[in-house]
Amino acid sequence: MRGWAGGRRALSSGGVPEGVPAGVPTATRPFESIPCDGRNRWLNLYRVWRAGGFQDFHLRMDGAFRRLGPVYRERVGTSQCVNVLLPRDAAQLLRAEGPFPRRRGIEAWSAHRELRNQPCGLFLLNGPAWRAARLALNREVLSPAGTRKFLPLLDAVARDFAAAMRPRVRDAPGGALTLDLHPLLFRFTLEASTYALYGQRLGLLGGGAAGGAAQRFIAAVETMLRTTLPLLFLPPPLLRRLHPPLWSEHLRAWDTIFQHADESIQRIYREFCRGGAGAAGGLLAELLLQGQLPLDAIKANVTEFTAGGVDTTAMPLLFTLFELGRNPGVQRALREELRAAEGGPGGAPPLHELLSALPLLRAAVKETLRLYPVGITVQRYPATDVVLHNYRVPAGTLCQVALYAMGRSPDVFPHPERYDPARWLGKDDTSFRALAFGFGARQCIGRRLAEAEMLLFLVHVLRNFTVEAVSTEDIRTVFRFILMPETPPLLTFRTLD
Numbered sequence: 001m002r003g004w005a006g007g008r009r010a011l012s013s014g015g016v017p018e019g020v021p022a023g024v025p026t027a028t029r030p031f032e033s034i035p036c037d038g039r040n041r042w043l044n045l046y047r048v049w050r051a052g053g054f055q056d057f058h059l060r061m062d063g064a065f066r067r068l069g070p071v072y073r074e075r076v077g078t079s080q081c082v083n084v085l086l087p088r089d090a091a092q093l094l095r096a097e098g099p100f101p102r103r104r105g106i107e108a109w110s111a112h113r114e115l116r117n118q119p120c121g122l123f124l125l126n127g128p129a130w131r132a133a134r135l136a137l138n139r140e141v142l143s144p145a146g147t148r149k150f151l152p153l154l155d156a157v158a159r160d161f162a163a164a165m166r167p168r169v170r171d172a173p174g175g176a177l178t179l180d181l182h183p184l185l186f187r188f189t190l191e192a193s194t195y196a197l198y199g200q201r202l203g204l205l206g207g208g209a210a211g212g213a214a215q216r217f218i219a220a221v222e223t224m225l226r227t228t229l230p231l232l233f234l235p236p237p238l239l240r241r242l243h244p245p246l247w248s249e250h251l252r253a254w255d256t257i258f259q260h261a262d263e264s265i266q267r268i269y270r271e272f273c274r275g276g277a278g279a280a281g282g283l284l285a286e287l288l289l290q291g292q293l294p295l296d297a298i299k300a301n302v303t304e305f306t307a308g309g310v311d312t313t314a315m316p317l318l319f320t321l322f323e324l325g326r327n328p329g330v331q332r333a334l335r336e337e338l339r340a341a342e343g344g345p346g347g348a349p350p351l352h353e354l355l356s357a358l359p360l361l362r363a364a365v366k367e368t369l370r371l372y373p374v375g376i377t378v379q380r381y382p383a384t385d386v387v388l389h390n391y392r393v394p395a396g397t398l399c400q401v402a403l404y405a406m407g408r409s410p411d412v413f414p415h416p417e418r419y420d421p422a423r424w425l426g427k428d429d430t431s432f433r434a435l436a437f438g439f440g441a442r443q444c445i446g447r448r449l450a451e452a453e454m455l456l457f458l459v460h461v462l463r464n465f466t467v468e469a470v471s472t473e474d475i476r477t478v479f480r481f482i483l484m485p486e487t488p489p490l491l492t493f494r495t496l497d
């Protein structure tokens with residue numbers, strides 16, 4: 001772990017007066033004097049390709065902050081951006097994001113929608129169209145009242161996961177089951193998000209092989225994410241010429257995702273029109289009932305949620321179990337907190353009260369996302385000029401808050417290498433430090449759903465099992481549009497009596 005000595009050097013060589021601590025902005029300096037990582041954008045792109053693709057992006061950014069300080073510019077292929085890592089710079093970006101915050105676009109995704117004549121959901125929309133859809137969806141998806149409706153559904157799936165695991169663990173030699181949990185976690189998150197979105201179960205936790213359609217969907221989401229990354233730095237027309245197989249693979253993956261979502265939507269819509277009860281409780285039925293969005297927009301967004309709800313949630317769960325597996329003290333403390341919350345005189349409280357009574361568990365999820373943020377950056381094009389560190393950045397410049405680098409910086413988190421959920425519960429200022437879901441009006445709309453799903457999953461695991469990590473070595477992570485382990489860790493489960 002490191003400080004940013006390079007950054008301090010860059011500042012002092014730029015004339016920070018004696019006695020002013022490094023990192024404190026003084027006079028505002030022009031954009032051009034922001035330290036630059038590599039001068040030639042195409043050479044930079046070539047270097048990235050040559051160094052084994054894009055999967056070390058988070059490590060390269062981390063290295064660049066170490067060399068250049070807490071703000072630097074970078075140009076890779078068609079993309080140029082300013083990268084920052086300090087919470088106060090993230091706060092500046094929030095202030096400058098304006099009423100229609102904009103992230104970096106994903107041209108390949110938009111190109112797919114255009115080619116297939118499909119409307120865009122929130123992720124790809126911008127301007128007033130984004131805002132109108134977002135306001136209509138916030139109430140059902142992000143508000144505490146909206147989220148509360150999903151809790152029993154998510155709890156039922158988490159309970160089933162534990163019930164399916166128990167006999168496998170009990171019957172394993174010595175009562176200890178060692179496995180790579182990540183395929184099961186995918187099934188869990190797909191089952192849970194499908195239930196929350198469509199109000200119907202897929203039956204993926206029964207122990208048998210996942211059905212062909214579910215398997216195809218999971219594979220398509222993985223392919224879509226993997227092929228997105230190289231597509232980010234080249235415009236689709238160029239890519240279609242340079243690498244047609246990658247492009248067709250990407251299109252095919254999206255088509256499968258759309259087909260899966262479309263089949264589910266059709267099923268629920270038919271039931272809904274017949275006044276059936278099967279769809280009760282799912283988000284789709286709520287949106288149809290609410291009638292605030294046109295059917296096309298509902299379909300576009302529910303499809304996006306379907307694609308966005310599986311890997312994003314499965315990965316932090318895997319990393320959390322690994323960290324609990326190699327930090328038995330933290331695992332014990334979480335189990336004690338759970339027992340205390342459930343053991344009141346009235347028995348287990350309602351789900352929303354139970355989750356509010358588990359601050360350490362919530363902090364554990366935050367701590368996981370600090371070390372292993374799903375997305376390694378949050379991006380904004382500021383609507384007005386903004387001062388980042390002490391540099392003036394013109395409106396419209398792509399700016400990225402580097403979450404992975406922030407989470408591992410000793411200048412932001414004392415002892416960043418420690419998995420220490422309690423750090424979120426003390427008196428230290430934590431503002432703009434937990435940004436894994438982004439910030440402001442454009443933050444992740446699935447945030448509450450994902451948090452509830454992760455918390456309830458962990459509640460059932462802690463209630464039923466102890467977890468150990470087979471190796472306590474750090475996991476090597478790779479960035480494949482979301483951050484994942486290069487090799488999933490092996491975990492050993494034992495049942496708790």
Ligand code: HEM
Pocket residue numbers: 103122123124134304305306308309310312313316373374375377378379435436437438439440441442443444445446447449450
């Ligand atoms: C642990 C799980 C998840 C993480 C860490 C995560 C992270 C993020 C981040 C960083 C953003 C960009 C926010 C910004 O620009 O400020 C985002 C946007 C988004 N996420 Fe998530 N996400 C997760 C789960 C989900 C789930 C389960 C869904 C679907 C139900 C979802 C749907 C979306 C959508 C639709 C957007 C675009 C929102 C907009 O532009 O208005 N996410 N997410």
